[in-house]
Amino acid sequence: MKELIHYINNPTDTFGIKNLAEWYWKRGDWAGSLSFWTRLVEYGNDEERYDGLIHTSLSIWKMGNRRTHVKDSLFRCVTDFPHRGEGYLLLSKLFEEEGSWTECYMWAKKGLESPNETRPLLDVEIPTIEHFRFQMGVSGWWIGKAEESLGIHLELRDSSLPKPYLDAIKRNLTLWDRTESEEKIDIVLQGPISHITKYIVQRFLSFPFVNRVILSNWVDDEIFVTHSNRVKQIRSEYPPTPGTNNTNYQIVSSLNGVREVQTHYCAKFRTDQLYDTESIWKMWDFFLTHRSCKILCGGIYPHLLFHPKDHYFWGKKGDLQNLFDIPLEQRNLEGLIRIKDRFELSHWYNEFVRVETYIGSHYCARILPEINRFIINPKEYLYDDSPHWKEVFDISKDITPQAFLPFPKECNCMKWPKLGWDSYPFDEQFNSYGERWYEDIKKK
């Protein structure tokens, strides 16, 4: 093998070192190539050192799951060779890959402002102004520079960027076009302000289909500080009693928030659950094709009575207003006995109406007024071991699907720090709690 023989005969000759590095590189042997790119850094002139450093970084990057070392290596590139553009572009892409949008934007901007001397390097894109602008356009969207982002996309759509970039621009602009042409919706975030509420607000504001975010908190919550004129905060007085498991708090804060909605459709979320961006996009897509007279909910529990998941609801403003414009729960179990936490509460389902059943049954009574009879006498009909539970269940099976339609499972990816959830426990919810999603209902 001539590359290896040449290297052995001249182990400090940079031409031979580079050829051997490339031999391994072309075979996708990133560890093998790493040794010789590193050697090129040690023995090369400035041009070769830069080549070696860039490819050392890329060899580590291509091995995967070694980002700290990739960053360190690329930082060395831009520190020692600030006049070259590849390091900045790769750093911007690296941060893009991990969704660190501020850093992605920053390194693209630094690259744009650098002298950007370019000479071809093996399998490395030659960075142009358009490359850096593209990176700024993609990342700017996520860091409060939406207008600049749109402008960059429009500016670059007929540029000479390679096809994958132009395809991405086209895709993003299609999303914009679609959302611009659709009516927008208000988002209600109900509940006390939590340590992640500001991130939830920011996330919703970044969606082009969101008109305003309405924060429906409590009178003793802090005033939410924001520069955006698209956030409205209302701070309600507490109801006389919280209701079992805060049923009344949810009713009051949701209703007061929905009343502030200015759009025909809206959605209600909690102030302490952070949904993944992808999930929100999927909710939006599903909502566009399934909005009807039904209220869309995160999931449904078909084995329980009138029981949608109450984490979030989408629908017409009027429907959501009807959902929460209901009498407050008069009986408050936590006012009668000491309940340690929500898990202990679950031991008392024979003594009170589940929150979701309380809200769901009132809404379903609008479809079938007979349900009011059950609401008046919940111990006989709505508690888990009610004597007439089976009779009610047969009605619930028929009426609940007329009122509520669950979103697909994929719309429920989220974090809920309050419960220590870093992701939604789909399996547990399905197997232990009987939650079902659109695809499960559709199968039936």
Next chain:
Amino acid sequence: MAKSFTQFIIERGGNIHPLQFKTDSNGGLFNPSILNVGDELIINIRHCQYALLHTTSEWESRWGGLIYLNPETDITLTTTNWLGSWRRGLEGVKKIDTSVFDTTPLWEFVGLEDCRLTYWDDKLFLSGVRRDTETTGIGRMELSEIRNGKEVSRFRIPAPNGDSTYCEKNWMPVTDLPYHYVKWMDPVEVVKININGDTECVHIGEKVFNGKDMRGGSQVIPFGEHRICIVHETDYWRDMRGYKDAIYRHRIVVMDTDWNVIHRTEPFHFMGGRIEFCSGITQYRDKIWITFGYSDNSAYLLEVPIEVFKTICYEGINPLHKQSN
């Protein structure tokens, strides 16, 4: 003067081949071993899920100049072994199936490391060090029989004299003397293992060189009336920030049948690297075949014409200090 042992060999009619193939994950292929079994060259190559970044001080990272680039979600240094054969090139390489004997690792160095191939009593064995069986990283040589690419037996070899040492590694199997290893080279210490029993020390020579430790190394193979092997010696130091760094050098050692060292070469490097490691040598037709790893990232096979090898062993030709002929 040759720039490296490999160049010295190539200038005299030898040849070198990279041992390179696709594995199931990224990381280095290194420290191969080779053995002539029934006129077939068998090769084992170590794979680890890290890559080694080794640079001079000017280019070192914040963690020093010698760093293991392991995946950020896996801090272990996990070794797997890949077995194939050499004809015109590397053929039929497959990962050795060790599933029958594997247990949950208790330490960060996982798997059988730096294996040497040997063939004793009509069985093919891999012999290397394993350090994952206890939380303290205690290392013991193990002997694993390999049949049809699968580990069919595993024996953890106790250290001689009470099995009380912390780490035993780099023992060199004596290919023509079943279950014997050269454990140490200065003084020469030969041990015999008893499967499922104790390990006996059968020879300890006199310390004659009083230099750096000379340790395995390749297998010990018969060579004419003698036995030969390739050993390594290491310079370890800490850089000015306290980070570890090292240089490995090798020597060829010739012993008589009574384990007396009758010649050793000056130290050499194979390819100009600082971390190189030889764990295989065998005789096949008219050549000596040597395998070594480079910087824990790549593996090589060196063909040495037997006459050239003899000049190094018996005429004292020193690859890196004498003018080529």
